[in-house]
Every structure is written in C-alpha cells, then in structure tokens.
Amino acid sequence: MTKVLAIGVVNTKRFLREKANLFFVFVFPILIVLMIGAFFGGGLSSTVGVYAPGDGELSKALVQGIDDLEEVKVREYGSEAALIDGVQRGGVQGGLVVPADYDERLAAGETVEVGYVARPDQTGILLGETVNGVVQRQANLVRAARFAAARAGVPYEDALPVAMVVAPGTERVTVTTTEAGAEDSLTAEFEGLGAFDLGAHQELILFMFLTSLAGSAALIQTRQLGVARRMLSTPTGTGTILAGETLGRFNVALVQGLYIVGGTVLLFRVDWGDPLGALAVVVAFSLVGAAAGILMGAVFSNDSQAGGLGVLIGLGLAALGGCMVPIEIFPAGMQAVARATPHAWAVDAFSEMVRRDGGLVDILPNLGVLLAFAAVLMLLGTWRLRRVLTR
C-alpha cells in the first residue's frame, strides 16, 4: 500500500507541476460552464444600447421600460452610428433607435417605427424579442389613449397619462399552454433547472474524462523514460505499479471533480442534488476516468498520439454520452447507444438527483455500472501494461 501511495503521489505531483495542466484542470472547466450558462441558460444580463435623442415622456418611458427588465441593462449612445458601432464590436448585444420626434408623431396619430439592430446571433435575436415586448406594451397604451380620445372626446394629451396610470392595474389575460403527455415531455424534464445546472453537470463529466485521458501521457512518458521498467526491477509487482499509476490519475480526476462541483455551487449556485449522491458519482467517475487513462497509457506508445486520440475519444464519448446535447433529445436508438458510454450513466445520475429529486439509493444502478466500467478498463490496462513492459 505504501508503494501504491508513493507512485500515486509522485504521479499527482508531476501532473500538477505542469502549469498547462493546472489551467485545463481548474480554470478552463469553470470558464466553459460560465460560457455555456451564458449562451444557453440565459443566466447573464444582456445590455441594450439606446439612441433616443428626443426628450418626450413616451421616449423616456420606452427606455425606462427596457431598463426595468430583469437581467437587461441599458447603455445610452450619442448617435446612431456610435450605437451601430457598439453592436458590431459586441459592446452591447442589441441596439434600439428611437426617433427624435417620437412623442410628437405619436401624438399626431402617426405610425412610428423604432429601429432595432443586432448581430445575427441567437442572443441578439432573443433580445430583440424582449425589446419588442416592451415596445408593444407602450403601443397598447398609445392605442388606448387614441381610442379614448376618439370615442370620449378627451384630448389625446389627457388620455395618455390616464392610460399609463390605469394600465398596471388592468387584469391581464394569461394563456397557459399544456402539451399532451406533458409529464414525459422535454419541457417537464428540464423545468426548474437553473441557468448553469445542465451545462455544469455535462461539463463536469466531459472534463473529468478528458483530463484523465490526458493523464495517459504521464504513463507513456514513464514507459518511455524507462522508469516503469525500473520500477519493475524493484520488489514491486505490475499490479502495484498499475494501482499507483491509477491512484495518480484518480487523485487528479477527483480533485478536479470536487473543485468543479464546489466552484459552480459557489459561483453559479448550481444544483447538484443529493450531496452524498453527487460525491458518489464524482468518485465512481474518477475511477472510470483513471482506468481509461491507464488503458490508453498502456496501449499507445507516444504521448502526442495519445494526446490527439485522447481528445478525439474524450469528445466523441462525451457527445455520444449526452455531455454536449441532453440525451433526452436523442432519438430512441441513439439513446440506447449512448448507454454504452460511462458518460451517459453519470449524467443520468445527476439528472435523477436534480430533475427527478432522486437520492443516493436511486442512483445505485448508475454507480454500479460506472464501477463495472472502471473494473473492466482496469483489467484491460493491467493486462496490456504487463505485456508491453515484460515482452
């Protein structure tokens, strides 16, 4: 056991001494979780640039209406050209142009167009819809004031303030859409997830596995340096060497896993479900990753080969196992194929705990499958390493 620890500690020490490894283990995963949460979870505030040179009440109210939206900020620009430049440079995600004579033309009964500029990406388009909602609400007020002016003979200038006061108290019509079989629908499946939850679960599994495969390079170097054979020249068996090498990779995967879980809880309030269950999944998947890294380190004979193929295999299995697109979106046949990857079982364990309120007991089958994956990969790795070292 002392020898296993010695090999494991040296492995971990060597891995962590490499600055690039520190970046990929600790910094990169959090950045990716942040980016995915921001892009797909709607979790970060967007900024709308505004050019509204007029000083009318409606013009000001429109800008204020946008500023009042949750998670939307307003940045004012001094010219339309500056606003467009800001959008093009990504300083703001969308831009609203309100004509200088906005209030006057509305008062005159004219139809006034406000301009919206955005880059042709998902954020810009979605933000446009949000801005459009605010414009429509104001348009409804104007229509109401015009209606009152036309029917009751009240001047538009008097009717508009009344409409603005009355509107917030008006009972709204709520339309609820219910899909047939809603309990099984995707909507129900993902309902209640935080902006970063799904991405964090997926990225945890993806990165732990990628890091473990990258760790195979250390075993290849140990072989190339002749250190592995030299270890065999000591009173140390192949099994002990394998266990030590596995421990080294397990340490890194476990530390990375716990770091991502802890970091995302603190930074993004990600829900990982039952803490014991989450810990069990991280431990079991660390074993899978470590064993996979050992097998790769035993099969390949140079680290650049392992590095290239490791990324390919890591990303391929992650895609297949639901770490990029939720497995529930896959066709039925692909969902069955995905079950051949450990990733799918790990992601599913988090889904069970977070989306379906499961606990440790509910994910025992997943943990069993993950441990079986680890055992098979370890056996293959041991067999292969012994073969390459002693023949």
Add this chain to the structure above:
Amino acid sequence: MAGNILEARGLRKTFGDLVAVDGVDFHIAEGETYGLLGPNGAGKTTTISMVMGLLERDGGDVVVDGKPISTSSTSAKAAIGYVPQDIAIYPDLTARENLDFFGRLYGMPSSTRKQRVDEVLEIIGLADRAGDRSEEYSGGMKRRLNIGIGLLHGPRLLMLDEPTVGVDPQSRNAILESVERLSREGMAVLYTTHYMEEAERLCDRVGIIDQGQIKAEGTRGELVAMVGGRDRVHLATTDRTEPAVGPLQQHPSVDEVTAADGSLELLVRGAAEALPRLLETAASAGVSVTSVDVVEPNLEAVFLHLTGKALRD
C-alpha cells in the same frame, strides 16, 4: 552452488524468428565482478533483462540470493540494484525526490531512507544539486543519479548495463572508479560492456558473448591463454595472398596463418622480434604487404579469435 549470489542456467529468448539469447549459463560468486563482454546486438541487454526479471524468458532459470526470479516474482529483487543502459529517472523531479521515490519502492523505512538518500547524494557527487530538477543536470550528472538509484538500498548484487555508453571521459572514469570501490567493499557486480578495456579493468571473470551465446568464460588470464599468449598480426596485402601462406606457416614463431581477401591473419609468438623476417618471407613469396597491425593478447584478441570479428563490428 554454495557462495553464488546469482546463477543463470539455459537462458533463452526469441523475438519472432530472431534468437536473441540462446542457452546462456553463468554464475556470479559473492563479491565477484563478472563482465558480459560483447558487441552491440550480442544479447547482453536481453540477458541482463531476463536475469533481472524484467523480460519474460522462453527458457532457463535464474536464482538470485537463493530465490528464483521472474517477471512475476518480487522478493529476490530486493537483493539487486539495477542500473539500466538508458537513463531511467523522472526529469521533472529533483535528485532527492527521485532517490526518495525509488527508496520507497525498495521498501526502505523512512527513518533510514532519508539518511541513505543523503549518503548516496554524497557518493554520486550531487549533494549540492540535490534540490534541482534532474532535467537541469548535465549528461554525466544524470548518469551518476542513474547509478545512485541502483545503489540506494545497499544491494548485494549490482547489475550495470553498459553504464558508460555516451559518457564523457571524465564521467566515465568516475563511474569505473565507483564500480571498483563497490567491488572492493564486497558488492557483487554484473557489468555488461562492449569496451574491452573496461572489462579488463573491472572484472574478475568475463563471459564473452556473441550472437546470444557465451563463447568463452574465465579470468582475463584464462581467456588470453586461449590464444596461447600469441600476438595477432594482421598483414594487409595486394590481392594475391596464397603464395605467402605456406612459407609463413613454416616460420618457427608462427602458429597459424589464415588467408582472406587482401589480408593475412597470423598468430605469432613474439611478433615484435619476428615481424621483419615475416615481412621478408611474404616479399620473397611475391606478396606485397601494404600495412601491418599487431594486436597483443588481450580480450579483444580473444574475441577476434573466438568470433572472427572485432568487438566494435
């Protein structure tokens, strides 16, 4: 056999159709330095790897310190210190960390390990650089650390596989002096080399290995006696050598003459004195000698005698 730290019998290893080691037997007594002398590709490293239990054997047995050794056995390895031909250290660890790591693998308790690491660092002359990563060392320093790891646990048998290959003369001499000192202190040593002068300097007994077989074995004196203490004289000639073979064989100091294309090989007693008359004889037979090379009896000559080729072929 009583008093032997190592016994190897009938070692055999093939790689596909290539027979790398073919029935090698040898033993090393307690405190003895035994050399395996042979050219590159002779089977030295394959033999030492099998003896060390690093390589699976196709046949044969190895017993170290009374215990059988194989790739799956570990207990006998505690008696052995192994210094591989290529430097086998972690470059991103310091000398102290490398030594400490292997000390743990040899099962040394922490109380003695630290002290022994310090001692070995002194022995290999790296005490003042012990905290530097070994990737920052010169080639000679790395070689010394490579040897230091083999010495760490105070083995009864030290196996060094061509430890001076690619080493500068100063470091090479330091390595040879270390081996001599360890030998004087009573450590048994298995030393493989293709440098005749190293085998002559260090080894009590030498096994001459070629094409996977030990061709001869003994002390330097015993091996040299195989060529009868005779000098080997190489005469480079014009193409015609046959006319000189008969007259040279009748010369009283010549024991053997072998003709080859463009050269004559003679085994001669007292070549220095006989050489002028040998050249006259060749000239009288109409064979023109273009150059002369005299090899005094040494292990190189023995190797040449046994295999018909030079050690560095």
